[in-house]
Structures are given as C-alpha cells and as structure tokens.
Amino acid sequence: MSKKIMIVEDSALMRRVFSDIIKSDSSFEVVALCQNGKEAYEKLKADADEYDVVITDILMPIMTGIELLEKIQAEKIDVIPIVISSLIGDGSDTLEEIKALKLNSLEFLNKPSNFIEARGEEFSISVLQVLHSVLGLKRKSSRVSSVATAPKRTNTRTTNKVTRTGRKMTGGNKLVAIACSTGGPKALNQVVPYIDKNINAPVVIVQHMPVGFTEILANKLNDISAVHVKEAEHDEILQKGYVYIAPGGKQLRIEKIPGGHKVKLTDEPAVGGLKPCADLMYESLENSNYDQVLCVVLTGMGSDGTKGITRLGKTKNIYVVAQNEQTCVVYGMPKSIFLAGVVDEVLPLQDIGTAISKNVGVR
Structure with a gap:
C-alpha cells in the first residue's frame, strides 16, 4: 500500500515540483496540497489517519510551518513532519517559536533556489530518499517529542573499513571536523552519543539546517551524549570533550589564538546556498595550529566538504x-569526497562514533 503524503507550501510552483517528484515513485501517493498551515491543520484534524507524512514550508501566510508543527506536537497528531526551508535562514521572526519546539524525528529538505535546481535529478533523488528513510522508521507515537535516552544502534552490517591512503592519526594537537546535510540529524544521533566523553580533541560540526534548528539539535544531542554538545558561539574557545554545532544562518571558521583556537561566526554570504558551509570551515583550518584533523563526512546532498578537505590535505x-552508501539517506557528500581520492576509511554509520574516539584517542 502506498504511503500518503501531504504537501504544505504557499508557492504553487513548489507544490507542483514536489507533487511531480513524489508521484514518480509508486511507493507514495500525494493526497493533499495545502497553501498554508491552517489548511493543513484542518485536514489533519478532520482525518489524521489519511496521512503518513507532512512536508511543510516554514514561512507561509495565515499559519506558518512552525505553528503547524506546534499543533502537531501539542495534539500528538501521528504524522512524520519534513521541513522545507532555505538553509541560508532569514534571522526570522519565528526564531523563538522554533526554539520552543521539542523536536525529535524531523528531517529537512533544502528548498531549491531556482527552477532548474528544483527540476534536477539530484533534488528529486534527495526528496525520494528522505521519504523512504523517514517512513522506514515510522512508529505509532508522537514524532515531535523530546528524547531522554541514547538511541539504540542499528544492527546493519554492510561495507566495513576501506583503507585508501594508509595515513594514521598519531600524536599531536587534534581536531575532529564533521560535515553533514540531508539525513544528518538522524545520523548524528548515531554518532555523537558514542563519542568518548574524554575524547582528546574538540569536535566541530557543520550540519546544513535553518536558523534556530541547530540549537534544538545541539540541545537534544547534549541530552543523550557523554560529551558536551552545544551550538557554537562567537569567540568561544574550543575545548577537548566538547562538540560545537555551527549555527544555522552563520558561517563558522576556526581561528588560532595564543594557546589555542576559538570559534569565529561571520555573516559572509552563503556558498552554493549553504550557510553554514563545511568548505569554509575546513578551509579556515589551513591556518590553524592543529597538527592533525580528523575529517568526517556523513550523509547529505551535494559535495560540500570535498573542496575544503582536499585543500586542507595539502x-x-x-x-x-566517509559514511558508506548503504547507511546514507543521501549518498552525495560522502560519494563526492570518496571520488576525490582522499578517504582513509569508509564505514557504516554505527561504527563512526567509536572510530572517532579510536583515531583521536582519549585523555
């Protein structure tokens, strides 16, 4: 039986684009097209059993996507939400509403910046793979609730270690730098909680998410992890045993200072529609005092991270x-860095957290 999808988007063009993509896969059926959150909410209240997934924009007239998510959360409506948003962010008026949400199973799709990109094969594949991923995890419970305990590891055993360059992490001053996009929030739930609390390095993450949602992600990961997880702040000094997530709507760079390094958040333009952009983060490390950098590339559409890591390696x-194809929601970013020929290990998602601690070491 096909899964039933509701699309909530004030742009008629985007409604048509999403509808055409979803209809191309017989696993799914588009059963409702709504212009705003109020229209969607009324349909959900009338018969929530008619819908499996709600794909919603954030900024819409009458009722925003955030207000719709609040309704779904408060009334425990049993649907899986997927947010469509520009990753650049708008410093939005809904920021406080976003922070108030207790989001758990929530995925993001980056809204294409133009019609050509919207009709492109890569975007179509991303949409369908996200749908397959979230529906494969569907449970009959509230999906916008907080998490109090660490997630269980999956038992998936697919491609194991693949060695290409023969490099090793030895002694010295180290940093872990992670890049991820579509499917990243779920992936980070299977990585960060398994990093040793005494890891001998700071960890910096660029996850493509809109303004406000990165703070929610950081708080949720902090609740279930042994390491300290937080949204990165401007000018804060990097510490071992801490995980810093780049804020949505800002570019993150690492800057050396006497005796250490600090976070530098900037309002530089988006790069390829990305703000934060992993390439900028990796490139900033070229002038750092770190002796070694463990670069980790997880699931995501596109190639962000490849250029920066390749430059950094010089x-x-x-x-x-790199995360292996079988456990990726979208095998884009890991594929790109693998094809660049600089990957030392290809690992299934459930092995990456312990691999980080093993390669960096503990204090």
Whole structure:
C-alpha cells in the first residue's frame, strides 16, 4: 500500500515540483496540497489517519510551518513532519517559536533556489530518499517529542573499513571536523552519543539546517551524549570533550589564538546556498595550529566538504572518514569526497562514533 503524503507550501510552483517528484515513485501517493498551515491543520484534524507524512514550508501566510508543527506536537497528531526551508535562514521572526519546539524525528529538505535546481535529478533523488528513510522508521507515537535516552544502534552490517591512503592519526594537537546535510540529524544521533566523553580533541560540526534548528539539535544531542554538545558561539574557545554545532544562518571558521583556537561566526554570504558551509570551515583550518584533523563526512546532498578537505590535505595532516552508501539517506557528500581520492576509511554509520574516539584517542 502506498504511503500518503501531504504537501504544505504557499508557492504553487513548489507544490507542483514536489507533487511531480513524489508521484514518480509508486511507493507514495500525494493526497493533499495545502497553501498554508491552517489548511493543513484542518485536514489533519478532520482525518489524521489519511496521512503518513507532512512536508511543510516554514514561512507561509495565515499559519506558518512552525505553528503547524506546534499543533502537531501539542495534539500528538501521528504524522512524520519534513521541513522545507532555505538553509541560508532569514534571522526570522519565528526564531523563538522554533526554539520552543521539542523536536525529535524531523528531517529537512533544502528548498531549491531556482527552477532548474528544483527540476534536477539530484533534488528529486534527495526528496525520494528522505521519504523512504523517514517512513522506514515510522512508529505509532508522537514524532515531535523530546528524547531522554541514547538511541539504540542499528544492527546493519554492510561495507566495513576501506583503507585508501594508509595515513594514521598519531600524536599531536587534534581536531575532529564533521560535515553533514540531508539525513544528518538522524545520523548524528548515531554518532555523537558514542563519542568518548574524554575524547582528546574538540569536535566541530557543520550540519546544513535553518536558523534556530541547530540549537534544538545541539540541545537534544547534549541530552543523550557523554560529551558536551552545544551550538557554537562567537569567540568561544574550543575545548577537548566538547562538540560545537555551527549555527544555522552563520558561517563558522576556526581561528588560532595564543594557546589555542576559538570559534569565529561571520555573516559572509552563503556558498552554493549553504550557510553554514563545511568548505569554509575546513578551509579556515589551513591556518590553524592543529597538527592533525580528523575529517568526517556523513550523509547529505551535494559535495560540500570535498573542496575544503582536499585543500586542507595539502597543508595539514588529515585523516578522512566517509559514511558508506548503504547507511546514507543521501549518498552525495560522502560519494563526492570518496571520488576525490582522499578517504582513509569508509564505514557504516554505527561504527563512526567509536572510530572517532579510536583515531583521536582519549585523555
């Protein structure tokens, strides 16, 4: 039986684009097209059993996507929400509403910046793979609730270690730098909680998400992890045993200071529609005092991270871990860095957290 999808988007063009993509897969059926959150909410209240997934924009007239998510959360409506949004962010008026949400199973799709991109094969594949992923995890429970305990690891055993360059992480001053996009929030739930609390390095993450949602992600991961997880703040000094997530709507760079390094958040333009952009984060490390950088590339559409890591490898001792295809929601970013020929290990998602601790070491 096909899964029933509701699309909530004030742009008629985007409604048509999403509808055409979803209808191309017989696993899914588009059963409702709504112009705003109020229209969607009324349909959900009338018969929530008619819908499996709600794909919703954030900024809409009458009722925003955030207000719709609040209704779904408060009334425990049993649907899986997927947010469509520009990753650049708008510093939005809905920021406080976003922070108030207790989001758990929530995925993001980056809204294409133009019609050509919207009609492109990569975007179509991303939409369908996200739908297959979230529906494969569907449970009959509230999906916008907080998490109090660490997630269980999956038992998936697919491609194991693949060695390409023969490099090793040895002694010295180290940093872990992670890049991820579509499917990243779920992936980070299977990585960060398994990083040793005494890891001998700071961890910096660029996850493509809109303004406000990165703070929610950081808080949720902090609740279920042994390491300290937080949204990165401007000028804060990096500490071992801490995980810093780049804020949505900002570019993150690492800057060396006497005796250490600090976070530098900037309002630089988006790069390829991305703000934060992993390439900028990796490139900033070229001038750092880190002796070694463990670069980790997880699930995501596109190639963000490949250019920055490749450049970084020309000036720094790097070790590169990529998530394998079988456990990715979208095998884009890991594929790109693998094809660049600089990957040291290809690992299934459930092995990456412990691999980080093993390669970096503990205090």
